[in-house]
Amino acid sequence: AVAHYQLAGSDFSPTDLTLELLYLVEANSAVMAESRKLNERLHGAKAQAEARALADTLTGLQNRRALDTTLLRLVARGIPFTLMHLDLDYFKQVNDTFGHAAGDRVLVEVARILREETRRDDLVARVGGDEFVIVFNGMTSQSQLSSIAGRLIDRIEEPIGVGGEQARISTSIGMVSSTQYRKVDIEQMMKDADQALYASKEHGRACFTFFQRDGPSV
Template sequence: MTPHPQLPPGSISLAPEALNRLLPMHVLVDGKGIIAHAGPTVAKIHPGQGLIGRRFFDVFAPRRPRHTEDLEEICFLAGGKFTLRMCDAASTPLIATAVCPASGAGVLVNLSFGIAVVEAVARFRLAGSDFAATDLTLEMLYLVEANAAAMAESRMLNERLHGAKIEAEAEALSDMLTGLQNRRALDQMLSRMIARGMPFTLMHLDLDFFKQVNDTLGHAAGDLVLKEVARILLDETRDEDVVARVGGDEFVIIANGLTDYSRLRAIAGRLIRRLEEPVPYGDCAARISASIGMAVSTHYTAVDAATLMHDADVALYASKARGRACFSFHAPGMEEPEEAVSDVSLV
């Protein structure tokens, strides 16, 4: 190294243990540029590497200034401040300050991660004890941790709010007792399917003899029956169909893409037969049936939700008028229940 004037006398001599405590990221380099001592944090970020006896610039690559690797010269350039990078896979950046002790025993280099400290702490698993007690890095780390905790709490709050919103929306579109979709959800789905020009059949189903269940066995039995009805309707329909409870004992099914009369007859007949199966309630059995009215969207030149619901309702009351426990198809232009086309063979 090129000889330079030394710092004025009067400096304090420190034992290595004291130096390690004050400057845990220091490196002592002898006059030949060889590492003579390394602080505990420097050793920690070089696990399994023997630093003592290695050339300083083989461990730390210079960034600025690049024109010299003379540490004593660096001590007198820009106040002894320079930048390095570790010779590791991440090329971890470092800020360094070099001073030449008055004893003339080489150069003392103190290192810092600078703005890369957060990544370095995570990469090398550093703790507060790896930094000097007066190092502002500790304050920065505390701020980073506090910010991370606040962000995590904010994310959790947002997730809870989002979950509550989804739950509220689901409840707003669901029937609380049966879990089926409600009238609002039905209207939305019906409007969407009409807007997309999708073919479907609207099935309006009303329970027969349900009032007698409530009157003789009580509302708890009635609620049990409604839940069982919902289960059967879901069991007999497809995932792409819509099943909604639109009134006390009224249900609507949108059979998506299904307009074939033979298949619709089979479905309606099967629904009625299953709904007529007794529902056990204590020592008793609740017995109901169902009437169904159907309106097929492909029978209309211009499909309108209100008209379709009205026509399915007309067909439903035609089934009621014919003795219940049956299903009817509405034909376009037929407004009176007695003119509806009816099928009654459901044994």
């Protein structure tokens, strides 16, 4: 009120307690406003810190911690999902030939492709040097997953420019769906997806494999 009506001490009698009360109200309002701003900044900083803790610093994808959190949430809610485990083929040759900076450039480009080929509700995580995991939320159709895996392989096989040179890689993929289990065991699913991935490696790389109980199906 004092500030709003541009009042000053001369507008009140020296003995008028209203002056002191009004100034106290104004001071309290100012303190509360600053407190709200501080809380907003603290909440913002906390949210940023939590986001950084769940992100891969190089690619901006989610990390293993975020992957574990997402899988636990899906299992707890009974939501069906598919794990797609990708490992880059010939990535070591890129590092050996062009250097680690070029390798980082390739990883960033692969991350971009993975984001573009997945939906907002899916999770894309980098879980190792050249390993990635995609969690397809609510998707278990092998025909849909086959289409996505095929596009990923085709796009990742396209040459990637690194310092005036062309780096060439590919990717091998293993997949497993939660609906293949009576009781979903995340650790076992990861092992089974890994087994399917290495079946792809054994079949010449640049292909995808679905895990099957009687053996992976390429």
